[in-house]
Amino acid sequence: MKILKYLIEAIFIYVLFFLFRILGINLSRKFSSFLLVRFGFLFRKKETIKNNILKVFKQYSDIEIDELIKKMWFNYGLTFAEYVFLDKFRFDKLPKSHIEISGEEILVKVKKAGKPVIFISAHLANFEIMAMELEKKNINLAAIYRPLNNFFLNPFMVYLRKKYLCKKQVKKGLMGTRETINYIKNNNSIALMVDQRVGESERYPFFGIPAHTTTIPAQLALKYDLEIIPIFLERKEENFFKMEIQQPINYEKTLNSDEDKKNITIEINRIIEQMILKNPTQWIWTHSRWK
Numbered sequence: 001m002k003i004l005k006y007l008i009e010a011i012f013i014y015v016l017f018f019l020f021r022i023l024g025i026n027l028s029r030k031f032s033s034f035l036l037v038r039f040g041f042l043f044r045k046k047e048t049i050k051n052n053i054l055k056v057f058k059q060y061s062d063i064e065i066d067e068l069i070k071k072m073w074f075n076y077g078l079t080f081a082e083y084v085f086l087d088k089f090r091f092d093k094l095p096k097s098h099i100e101i102s103g104e105e106i107l108v109k110v111k112k113a114g115k116p117v118i119f120i121s122a123h124l125a126n127f128e129i130m131a132m133e134l135e136k137k138n139i140n141l142a143a144i145y146r147p148l149n150n151f152f153l154n155p156f157m158v159y160l161r162k163k164y165l166c167k168k169q170v171k172k173g174l175m176g177t178r179e180t181i182n183y184i185k186n187n188n189s190i191a192l193m194v195d196q197r198v199g200e201s202e203r204y205p206f207f208g209i210p211a212h213t214t215t216i217p218a219q220l221a222l223k224y225d226l227e228i229i230p231i232f233l234e235r236k237e238e239n240f241f242k243m244e245i246q247q248p249i250n251y252e253k254t255l256n257s258d259e260d261k262k263n264i265t266i267e268i269n270r271i272i273e274q275m276i277l278k279n280p281t282q283w284i285w286t287h288s289r290w291k
Contacts, residue, residue, distance in 0.1 A: 010152035017084045025085045025094070029239065033077030040073035044286035052285045056207045056276075071281035075235060079126045083157075086164035089129055090136070099133060103245030106229060107137050116140075116184050117227045117248070118217050122195035122272050123284045125235040131166035131191045133243055142168035142183040144176060144192035144216075166191065177216070184224055192216070195272050197289045204262070206269045211290050218264035222257060228268070232275045235282055246271075 020028035046069065053065050060068070088094050110117050119141075121130050131143040143166040148154040161169050168183060170176045170190075180190055194214055203210035221228050227248040234242045249271070251264045276283045 006150045006152050009150055013153060014156075020081055020084045025081070025088065028081040028085075029078045032081035033074045036073040036077030036080065037070055040069075040076065048288060049285045052287075052289065055209055055290060056280070068281055069285070072283070072285055075125065075282045076284065078235070078239065079128070082126055083128070083160060086128070086132070086160055090132060090164040098239070099129070099241040099243055101133060101137075101243045101245065103247075104137070106245045106247065107134070107139060110139065110189070110227075110229075114187070115226070116187055116189045116224070117229050118220055119189060119191040119229050119231055120194045120217055120268060120271075121191075121231040121233060122275050123193055124275060124279065124282045125233040125241060127193060127233060128161070128165055129241065130231055130233055130243065131161075132164065134189075134191060135166050140188045141166055142170050142180065142188045142190055144170045144172055144180060144190065146172045146196070180216075180220070184220065184226070190220065194268055195276075195283075195289070196287050197291060202265075204265050204269055206289060207273055209290050211269075213265055213269060215261055215265050217268060218261040221251070221264060222253060222260055225253070228264070230268075230271050230275075232278070234279050 016032075020032070023031065049069055049072075050065055053060060053068060057064070057068075082089070085094075089098060092098075119130070119134060121127060131141060135141050143161070145158075145161060148157055158169060168188065170179050170183070184190065192214075194217060197212045201212045202215055204213040205211070206213065217228050220226060228251075229248050230246040232244040232246065234244075236242055249264065249267055251260065251267070254260055
């Protein structure tokens, strides 16, 4: 039954992608955002999203929650349509510049140092373009991704990511961790999203509530003496993006590696919280982070 569901879903999405290429990016964004605002509830239960929002914004009224959900689906729809136009983002073939990057001096330092770093971010705005823009700035990079559950769609998404976002893609998991270490040893920086629930991982405070949190950035940083650099992405008016490369996270390495890992991970969660609060309408509230 699940295979049939995935097949129908894949056919529908492939048809939409084909239609988007015909319509062009502007009409596709409008159409896609309209669809997600109207029918997003078919993909994630509104009650789940509402419960997530109330964990962060405890005083929100039903009207405020509905407005936040609407704007979230709207941004999600824009991002969905943009997948089939990643070539235009990659090769700057849009009618006008699509992004402004602040903190480029930090990238200059990274390149001069000749040592890998770990770039972290969250699923905000069009989160996919982070790795793309870093690679366009000549950062040696490997990006960690989570495969789609739908195995009819996943190969196409991996193809898009490798061709236009970042050539070196690492699948999350045990084998992926080994591959990540090999990339680091070969002087490649790592980019990953750290705001989603990761299986039955350790729990650390996220908006004051224990949540399953990846400790991979902390472990890699401690083991290989790497800097962790947060990146904030935001969609502005007329689908113009701002990408803020922030200062590396300050951490001290002591003889207690478990405590070091804990402190770094808590700080990462705090930084991600700040990113989300800057523009909560552009974060994906659909994931059960606190499950």
